[in-house]
Amino acid sequence: MWSFIHKLGSPPWFFRFGGSLVRWLLPLTLILLLVGAFWGLLVAPPDFRQGNSYRIIYIHVPAAVVALAGYYVMALAGAISLIWRIKMADIAMKAAAPVGAVLTGIALVTGAIWGKPTWGTWWVWDARITSMLILFFLYLGVVALFEAYENKAAAAKACAVLSLVGTVNIPIIYKSVDWWYSLHQPASIKFTGESAIDASMLYPLLLMIVAFYGLFAVTVVMNMRAELIWHHRQSAWVRQWAGLD
Amino acid sequence: MHPRRKQRLVWVSLIVVLSSAAIGLTAFALRDNINLFYPPADVVAGKAPSDRNIRLGGMVVEGSIERSDTNLTTQFVVTDYEGSVAVRYTGILPDLFAEGQGVVAEGRLDGEGVLVATQVLAKHDENYMPPEVAAALEGKSKASVAPVSP
Amino acid sequence: MYFDSIAAVIDMNGHGLYVWLAYAITVTLLFWLLWAPLRQLRVRRLWVIAEGHRRAVSDEPQSESAHQRDEADKTFSDSSETQG
CATH class of the missing domain: 1.20.5 (Single alpha-helices involved in coiled-coils or other helix-helix interfaces)
Incomplete structure (x- = not known):
């Protein structure tokens, strides 16, 4: 166990390990996405009240769920980077930020598109939607901050502090629909007790959530590999990988 | 360490x-300020300002919807089971607007405590189910509706 | 299968525009998310190869070659933009 964690910190080892991970996880994720989208779009029944517009749930909810979980991944990498000064943690943080930003963007845009036919408006400044917008800006802030610094160590430190400060937003997003009066409805999937969504609609949703987790893992590892190559472009193992020597 | x-x-x-x-x-x-709307009980109790726009959220009371014959004006009552406020709105209502459904109306209170709304949004709940299941739940299930496994 | 014709799938009882727009935007963004690191890796591999050839050709002092490398980096990234 410890030796595995130790190996994760080694750039050439992680690069090879990540490569083989992507090779099987990427096709698996794409298959899950296709099956889940097909199931949700064409097989699942319509909702008794919303009709077919609810089918946006199959991308909106997974994108939002993984955007929140991904923030914890980024903040954890930030904490590791601050405490143990492990370079791989900096790289993981830098790799996760754009993925999280895109997923949050998807959740916001699909939510707006869903809001128009169901609520009657694209946008409303309620607690859930506003806190989600803040999450989007936090992700973008980390992306921008990494670019703003010449010094990589200073950039990683600033980004780690920003992502740690931002973690407070995550429970706020989760609980916003319970703590305040909002237009957004409370969660349908419940970890304790029966879900408020029929099984025939729930299964494709769970499948899509798993697929989006896979997608997050694959894209973060792919970003990390591209970043590692650039960090170590002068080292022997990269030259070997490129086919030199 | x-x-x-x-x-x-x-x-x-x-x-x-x-x-x-x-x-x-x-x-x-x-x-x-983070709360998107006032519940009817707060409006009845006078906690909502009457000199500016507010949002009112609650359930549309069954049988309270009155539609005008001549224009798009609709009047209905919004409740949270502790208080009720009448709402008057002229315009197109969202598809999901119905009796017994959640609604958020934005507008200003007039002298008689009626909210003159400029916008009405439908607030749906967290329940998702196929139409057959909903029909079965309401006790309207006919022989043609297949029994639904839990 | 819930729908019984292609037209019904596209229309989705009037909600087709919303549903398909949401899915189209998502597919585009996810595709970009997967494609960007693959392209980056390809471009960087070419840079490493080009750098290797430059080193093999020139036997200049360290500072000089470092300067050249920066220049090459710039021109390379410029050309890679037009490639992409």
């Missing part, structure tokens, strides 16, 4: 705890 790392761990924990406290207190202080 190495003492320097331990010290950094303390700093990291402090960042998280202090920023959480700061933002938590801010949210608590601003809680009235």
Whole structure:
């Protein structure tokens, strides 16, 4: 166990390990996405009240769920980077930020598109939607901050502090629909007790959530590999990988 | 753990705890503004301002919808089972607007305590089910509707 | 299968525009998310190869070659933009 964690910190080892991970996880994720989208779009029944517009749930909810979980991944990498000064943690943080930003963007845009036919408006400044917008800006802030610094160590430190400060937003997003009066409805999937969504609609949703987790893992590892190559472009193992020597 | 790392761990924990406290207190202080709407009970109790636009949220009372024959004006009553407020709105209502459904109306209170709305939004709940299941639940299930497995 | 014709799938009882727009935007963004690191890796591999050839050709002092490398980096990234 410890030796595995130790190996994760080694750039050439992680690069090879990540490569083989992507090779099987990427096709698996794409298959899950296709099956889940097909199931949700064409097989699942319509909702008794919303009709077919609810089918946006199959991308909106997974994108939002993984955007929140991904923030914890980024903040954890930030904490590791601050405490143990492990370079791989900096790289993981830098790799996760754009993925999280895109997923949050998807959740916001699909939510707006869903809001128009169901609520009657694209946008409303309620607690859930506003806190989600803040999450989007936090992700973008980390992306921008990494670019703003010449010094990589200073950039990683600033980004780690920003992502740690931002973690407070995550429970706020989760609980916003319970703590305040909002237009957004409370969660349908419940970890304790029966879900408020029929099984025939729930299964494709769970499948899509798993697929989006896979997608997050694959894209973060792919970003990390591209970043590692650039960090170590002068080292022997990269030259070997490129086919030199 | 190495003492320097331990010290950094303390700093990291402090960042998280202090920023959480700061933002938590801010949210608590601003809680009235974070709420998107007033429940009817608060409006009845006079807690909502009458000199500016407010949002009212609640359930449309069954049988309370009155549609005008000549224009798009609709009047209905919104309740939270503790208080009720009448709403008058001229315009196109969202598809999901119906009796017994959640609604958020934005507008200004007139002298008689009626909310003259400029916008009405439908607030749907967290329940998703196929039409057959909904019909079965309402006790309208006919022989043609297949029994639904739980 | 819930729908019984292609037209019904596209229309979705009037909600087709919303549903398909949401899915189209998502597919585009996810595709970009997967494609960007693959392209980056390809471009960087070419840079490493080009750098290797430059080193093999020139036997200049360290500072000089470092300067050249920066220049090459710039021109390379410029050309890679037009490639992409």
